[in-house]
Amino acid sequence: MLEYHQQSSLEIMKRLDVTNQGLNDYDVQNRKKIYGSNKLVEGKRTSTFAVFFGQFKDLLVIILIIAAFISFLLGEVGSTIVIMIVVILNAILGTVQHVKAEQSLDNLKALTTPVAKVMRNNQIVEISSEDIVVGDLLYLVAGDYINADGRLLESHNLHINESSLTGESFAVAKSTEPINENHVSIGDKKNMVFTGGFVTTGRGTIIVTAIGMETEIGKIANLLDTAKEKKTPLQVSLDHFGENLALGITMICVAIFTIDLFRGRELVESFMFAVSLAVAAIPEALSSIVTIVLAFGTQKMAKENAIIRKLYAVESLGSVSVICSDKTGTLTENKMTVQQVYTDQKVIPKDQLNTEIAIEKNLILMALLCNDALERDNIEIGDPTEIALVKLGKQYGLDELIVRSNNPRVAEIPFDSDRKLMTTVHRSNLQSMMITKGAVDVLLPKIAKIETSTGVRTITEEHRNKIEEVNRDFSMNGLRVIAIAYKDIQVHQSIDAWGERDLIFVGLIAMMDPPRKESKASVESCIKAGIKPVMITGDHKITATAIAKQIGILNDPSEAIEGYEIEGLTDQQLQEKVQDISVYARVTPEHKIRIVKAWQEKGHVVAMTGDGVNDGPALKQADIGVAMGITGTEVAKDASSMILTDDNFSTIVKAISNGRSLYTNIKNAILFLLSGNTGAIFVVLYATVLGLPVPFAPVHLLFINLLTDSLPAIAIGLEPNNKNTMKDKPRDIQTPLLNKKFTIQVMLEGLLIAISTIIAFRIGLQTGDTLTATTMAFTTLCLSRLVHGFNSRSKESIFTIGVFSNKYTWLAFLIGFLCLHLVLFIPSLTGVFEVATLSGVQLVIIYSLSCMPFLVNQWYKLLFVRSTK
Numbered sequence: 112m113l114e115y116h117q118q119s120s121l122e123i124m125k126r127l128d129v130t131n132q133g134l135n136d137y138d139v140q141n142r143k144k145i146y147g148s149n150k151l152v153e154g155k156r157t158s159t160f161a162v163f164f165g166q167f168k169d170l171l172v173i174i175l176i177i178a179a180f181i182s183f184l185l186g187e188v189g190s191t192i193v194i195m196i197v198v199i200l201n202a203i204l205g206t207v208q209h210v211k212a213e214q215s216l217d218n219l220k221a222l223t224t225p226v227a228k229v230m231r232n233n234q235i236v237e238i239s240s241e242d243i244v245v246g247d248l249l250y251l252v253a254g255d256y257i258n259a260d261g262r263l264l265e266s267h268n269l270h271i272n273e274s275s276l277t278g279e280s281f282a283v284a285k286s287t288e289p290i291n292e293n294h295v296s297i298g299d300k301k302n303m304v305f306t307g308g309f310v311t312t313g314r315g316t317i318i319v320t321a322i323g324m325e326t327e328i329g330k331i332a333n334l335l336d337t338a339k340e341k342k343t344p345l346q347v348s349l350d351h352f353g354e355n356l357a358l359g360i361t362m363i364c365v366a367i368f369t370i371d372l373f374r375g376r377e378l379v380e381s382f383m384f385a386v387s388l389a390v391a392a393i394p395e396a397l398s399s400i401v402t403i404v405l406a407f408g409t410q411k412m413a414k415e416n417a418i419i420r421k422l423y424a425v426e427s428l429g430s431v432s433v434i435c436s437d438k439t440g441t442l443t444e445n446k447m448t449v450q451q452v453y454t455d456q457k458v459i460p461k462d463q464l465n466t467e468i469a470i471e472k473n474l475i476l477m478a479l480l481c482n483d484a485l486e487r488d489n490i491e492i493g494d495p496t497e498i499a500l501v502k503l504g505k506q507y508g509l510d511e512l513i514v515r516s517n518n519p520r521v522a523e524i525p526f527d528s529d530r531k532l533m534t535t536v537h538r539s540n541l542q543s544m545m546i547t548k549g550a551v552d553v554l555l556p557k558i559a560k561i562e563t564s565t566g567v568r569t570i571t572e573e574h575r576n577k578i579e580e581v582n583r584d585f586s587m588n589g590l591r592v593i594a595i596a597y598k599d600i601q602v603h604q605s606i607d608a609w610g611e612r613d614l615i616f617v618g619l620i621a622m623m624d625p626p627r628k629e630s631k632a633s634v635e636s637c638i639k640a641g642i643k644p645v646m647i648t649g650d651h652k653i654t655a656t657a658i659a660k661q662i663g664i665l666n667d668p669s670e671a672i673e674g675y676e677i678e679g680l681t682d683q684q685l686q687e688k689v690q691d692i693s694v695y696a697r698v699t700p701e702h703k704i705r706i707v708k709a710w711q712e713k714g715h716v717v718a719m720t721g722d723g724v725n726d727g728p729a730l731k732q733a734d735i736g737v738a739m740g741i742t743g744t745e746v747a748k749d750a751s752s753m754i755l756t757d758d759n760f761s762t763i764v765k766a767i768s769n770g771r772s773l774y775t776n777i778k779n780a781i782l783f784l785l786s787g788n789t790g791a792i793f794v795v796l797y798a799t800v801l802g803l804p805v806p807f808a809p810v811h812l813l814f815i816n817l818l819t820d821s822l823p824a825i826a827i828g829l830e831p832n833n834k835n836t837m838k839d840k841p842r843d844i845q846t847p848l849l850n851k852k853f854t855i856q857v858m859l860e861g862l863l864i865a866i867s868t869i870i871a872f873r874i875g876l877q878t879g880d881t882l883t884a885t886t887m888a889f890t891t892l893c894l895s896r897l898v899h900g901f902n903s904r905s906k907e908s909i910f911t912i913g914v915f916s917n918k919y920t921w922l923a924f925l926i927g928f929l930c931l932h933l934v935l936f937i938p939s940l941t942g943v944f945e946v947a948t949l950s951g952v953q954l955v956i957i958y959s960l961s962c963m964p965f966l967v968n969q970w971y972k973l974l975f976v977r978s979t980k
C-alpha cells in the first residue's frame with residue numbers, strides 16, 4: 112500500500128473513511144476501541160506497596176528493627192511490640208504523605224493536559240489531546256503543539272518546528288502536495304506533521320494518521336520518562352543539611368553510648384537508648400514536609416487560578432521583585448469595543464457610520480473579511496480585536512458569515528504579533544482583492560494610495576500626517592488602533608509578506624479595552640510589597656502609556672519606551688536604564704528576553720508573562736515564566752512554570768503572596784522540628800554530663816518522635832496566609848533558609864523546652880523515684896513540644912494572628928494530647944511505655960512547665976515583634 116505522504120488528501124480521507132464533517136460519536140467510540148488512547152506509554156509508577164516498603168530502607172529504621180529483634184531475644188516483648196508499632200506507624204505516615212503529595216501533583220498535571228481542536232459531527236470542538244483518534248480532522252494554528260501524526264489537508268503558510276524529531280531548529284514550511292517517492296525521511300515529508308512538533312506560523316488542517324505509540328516519536332521513545340518531579344533547591348539543600356545533621360547527631364549518640372557503657376550501663380540498654388535518641392533527634396521528615404506542604408499549597412493556588420507546573424517555582428515566587436506583564440487581557444479585560452472610526456479624512460463615532468456611503472461600508476466589509484472571528488447567539492469565537500470588528504458589522508446589519516461567503520477567501524497570511532499585520536485574499540469575478548489590516552505604524556509605510564469619497568488618490572504627506580495625528584489622538588485615550596488597506600491583484604497571484612506593499616489606505620478603527628477592575632489595586636499592592644510591575648505590550652506606546660497611567664504602573668511618560676529603542680542599547684546600557692522603565696511598547700519576543708536578562712543581571716527575580724509561540728525563550732529565561740491559560744498557546748504553556756487560568760495580573764500577585772506564605776510556613780515547620788529535637792538532645796546531654804540517671808526510656812523517645820514530628824509540622828505548613836505577607840519586601844533569594852539567625856532561634860527555642868523538661872526531671876528525682884522522674888521528663892518534653900507547635904505558626908504572637916485561625920494545629924495538638932494521656936492513664940499501656948502513675952500535683956507541675964516555653968515565646972513576640980498591622 113502507498114504511504115500517506117504519497118497519496119492525495121482525498122485518497123487518504125477515503126482510506127481512513129472520513130468526510131469533511133469529521134468523525135461522528137459512533138466512529139470515535141469504535142476507533143478508540145481499535146487504536147486506544149492517544150498517549151505515549153509511561154514508565155511504571157512505584158506502587159503504594161513499594162512506597163510503603165521503601166520506608167523501611169532507611170538506615171535508622173533498620174537499626175530500630177534490629178533493636179526490636181534484640182529486645183525480643185532478651186525476652187522484652189513489650190519493647191519489641193512498641194518499637195514495631197512505632198516503625199509501622201511511621202511507615203504508614205510516610206506512605207500517606209507520599210501518596211497524598213503525588214496525588215495532588217497528579218491533579219495539577221491533569222489541569223494542564225493539552226487540548227486539540229477537531230472537527231467532529233460537523234462542528235469544531237476542543238478535546239483533550241488524549242482523545243484524538245485516527246481519522247480525526249485536526250486544526251492547527253500558530254503556537255499549537257502537535258499531538259498526533261497526520262497528513263495535511265490544508266496549509267496556510269504553515270511552518271512547523273520539528274526539532275524534537277529531526278534536530279533541525281528551523282521551522283519547516285508545509286504543503287499539501289503528495290510526494291511521489293517511496294522512502295522519504297521524516298524531515299522531508301513536507302505534507303505531514305508529527306507528534307512533538309509545534310506550529311511557529313500559519314495555520315492548517317490535518318487528518319490524523321497515527322496516534323500514541325504508533326506515531327513516529329512513539330516508535331523512537333518506547334518509554335516516556337515518568338517525568339519525575341525534580342527536587343526543589345530548598346529540598347536539595349535540606350537533604351544536604353539533613354545528612355550533615357544526621358552525622359552530627361549520630362556522633363553525639365555514639366558519645367552518649369560510650370559514656371553510658373563507661374558508667375557501667377548494660378550494653379543492650381545503652382544501645383537501645385542511643386538508637387532511640389538518634390531516631391528522635393534526626394529530623395527525617397524535613398524534605399518530605401516540604402513536598403507535602405508544597406503539594407497542598409499548589410492545590411490551593413490552582414483553586415485560585417494559578418496552576419504551578421514546576422514545584423521549584425513556588426520557592427522563587429516569594430522572592431519575585433519584578434513582574435513583567437502583558438497588557439492586553441492580563442492588565443486589561445480583553446473585551447474590545449469599537450469606539451471611533453477614521454475614514455475619508457473624518458473621525459466618526461461608531462454609532463454614526465453610514466453604510467449608504469461606499470467608503471464607510473467598504474471599511475466595515477474589509478474589517479469583516481480580513482478577520483477570523485465569529486459571533487453566534489452571543490457566543491464569541493476568536494481574537495477580541497476581531498470580535499469587536501464583527502460586532503461593528505452586526506450593528507450595521509452586516510453579518511460576517513454572509514459577507515465572507517459572498518467573497519470567498521482564497522489565500523491568507525495569518526496575524527502574527529511579530530509582524531503586527533494580517534492579510535487575506537478574496538476572489539471576485541476577474542480579479543482578486545488583497546486586504547491587509549494591522550498596526551498603523553507598521554501598515555502606513557506600505558501604503559501608496561488613499562481611498563476617498565471622490566476616488567483613489569496618491570497618498571500625500573498631508574494625508575499621512577493627518578492619519579498619524581488621528582492615531583495619536585485615539586491612542587492618547589487608551590484606544591487600540593487598527594489600520595485597514597487593500598489592493599487588487601491578479602487571480603491566482605500567490606502572496607507572501609513581500610506583496611504587502613503599494614496598498615490603498617481605507618481607514619482606521621479604534622477600540623477600547625478597559626483595564627480590569629482589580630488591576631489598579633493589585634499594582635498598588637505590588638508596589639507596597641517591594642515588587643516593580645512593568646508593562647510589556649505589542650500595542651502602541653501612547654495607548655500603553657495611557658492605560659499604564661490609569662492603573663498606576665507609570666507616573667511619568669518618560670518611563671515608557673518602544674521596543675526598537677532597546678535595539679540601540681547595549682546589554683550594559685539596558686541594565687542601567689531598566690529600573691527606570693515601566694512600559695515597553697511595540698515589543699517583540701526578543702526584546703522580552705533582553706528585558707528579563709537585564710533585570711536578572713541587576714540581581715532581581717523576575718516573573719514574565721507570555722502567550723505567543725515566540726514567547727517560549729523569554730518564559731524559560733524568567734525565574735517564573737507565566738503563561739496565559741485562556742489566550743496562551745500550548746508552546747507558551749509548555750515553557751512556563753505557572754499558568755494563569757484566568758489570564759489575570761491580580762492572580763500573579765495572589766500567587767506571589769501564596770508563594771511567600773508557603774515559604775514562611777515551610778520555614779516555620781522546620782523551625783518547629785529542629786527546635787523540638789534540639790530540646791531533647793539538650794536534656795540528654797545535660798543528664799549525661801551531670802551523671803544523672805537517663806531521663807527517657809527508649810520508648811519515650813520513639814513515642815515523642817511519632818507524635819510530635821510530622822503531624823504538627825504539617826499543620827504548621829498549612830497555616831493560612833497572613834494578611835501582612837505583602838507588606839514585607841521580597842525575600843532575598845541568596846539568603847539561605849538555614850542561616851545564622853535561624854540557627855540561633857532553633858537553639859533558643861530548644862533551650863526553653865529543655866529547661867522545662869530538666870526542671871520536671873529534677874522535681875521528679877527529688878520527690879520520687881527514677882521512674883517518676885523519667886515519666887515527668889517524658890511527659891513534659893512531649894507536651895511542651897506539642898504546645899510549641901502554636902509558637903511555630905508565625906513570627907508574630909498567636910494572639911495577634913488568631914488563636915484558632917489554623918485548625919490543623921489544634922487537631923495535631925489534640926491528637927498528641929489524647930495519645931499522651933492514653934499512655935499515661937490506661938493501665939495496660941503504662942507498663943509497655945514504662946511510665947509511673949502521676950499524682951494530680953505532678954500533673955499540674957508538668958502542665959505548667961510545658962506551657963513555660965509557650966508563654967516566654969508569646970511574651971517575647973507580643974512585646975518585641977513589630978506587628979506590621
Ligand code: ATP
Pocket residue numbers: 437438439440494496497526527528529531532533548549550551591592593594647648649650651
Ligand atoms: P500584549 O502584549 O499587551 O498582549 P497585544 O498582544 O495586544 O499586546 P499584539 O496582539 O501583538 O499586542 O498587537 C499589536 C498590534 O497589532 C496592535 O496594536 C494592533 O494594532 C495590531 N493587531 C492586533 N490584533 C490584530 C489583528 N487581529 N489583526 C491585525 N492587527 C492586529
